[in-house]
Amino acid sequence: MAEVLVLVDHVDGALRKTTSELLTIARRLGEPSAVFIGSGFDAAKEGLAAYGAEKVYRVDADLSGFLVVPQAEALAAVVAQASPAAVLVASSPEGKEIAARLAVKLGSGLITDAVDVQSDGAGGVATTQTVFAGSYTVKATVTKGTPVIAVKPNSAAPEAVSGAATEVAVAFEPSALAQSAKIVSAAPKAKTGRPELTEAAIVVSGGRGTGGDFSKVEAFADSLGAAVGASRAAVDAGWYPHSHQVGQTGKQVSPQLYVACGISGAIQHRAGMQTSKTIVAVNKDEEAPIFELVDFGVIGDLFAVLPQATDAVAVAKA
Secondary structure: OOEEEEEOOEEOOEEOHHHHHHHHHHHHHOEEEEEEEOOOHHHHHHHHHHEOOOEEEEEOOOOOOEOOHHHHHHHHHHHHHHOOOEEEEEOOHHHHHHHHHHHHHHOOOEEEEEEEEEEOOOOOEEEEEEEOOOOEEEEEEOOOOOOEEEEOOOOOOOOOEOOOOEEEEOOOOOOOOHHHOEOOOOOOOOOOOOOOOOOOOEEEEEOHHHOOOOHHHHHHHHHHOOEEEEOHHHHHOOOOOHHHEEOOOOEOOOOOEEEEEOOOOOHHHHOOOOOOOEEEEEEOOOOOHHHHOOOEEEEOOHHHHHHHHHHHHHHHHO
16 A cells, blocks of 8 residues: 655644644545654654554654755655655645645645545545635646645544554755755744634634624634634734734635624635635624525624623533
8 A cells, every 4th residue: 555645743743633634634545654854753653653654754853943945855855765645734834835845846746725635546636625715616636746735724534543653764954955044033922722723623703893892702712612713804904913814815714613703704704714614604784795605694793692602602511
């Protein structure tokens, strides 16, 4: 069975949920193998084995002080050694750049923002994407070289399956060109206690209808253990940080549940969230375009609806 490489998404060995999702997808295509770059391998090995990684290619170089070029080079070195059936990476801004650079190095086809990845039954890889601001669903395959696929978070439910996680050391030294761009300073992201927006299973977003008061949106999100998002209108007005913007010019999310509160549903916003599995909208304008998209709609003032929903969640938990 051919290997399928998964680039491990981690912070000093702490695995992100996207890694377990990618390993689950890799099992559909062949034998999952992980590529671990950086420090913290010992902390990550058990988690990789728990989700079916049969091999772990370990690149023990410290690349944290550089941008993504050395990682693309390291991944290319592993591909040359393993000759995999496909390479899967998380479809984050960093992951997509790594995937693009890797595809160029391999002379291979690249697919980004895949929301589903399956075997095509003939040894190839079949993917599903949404394109043109979510207006079309596209089935695509790579026809040249080793398929390089960047997969959106929440595209698969992680399934725990025991793997050997046999360590394979990879000798690697980044080129002088790869080291020519360095990170000169970095500041840790302020912690909110909420999950990362693009990885969250539940997202609650607020828009112009909040009038700048996100307290009810945040309270409801916290009751569900959800991330908080915002429409472009809300962030442009300075009501919420731009890092939380969901939309074509913001972050694209695909959670199990998306709750839009006071958001009209302009195409710019819909492009960033309409691949969500279940969509709920709360809006007092019954003609709002968002209601064309939702699975469940509540016509009402979010300042009246959300507190009731928050209380109901608390009662259900109790």
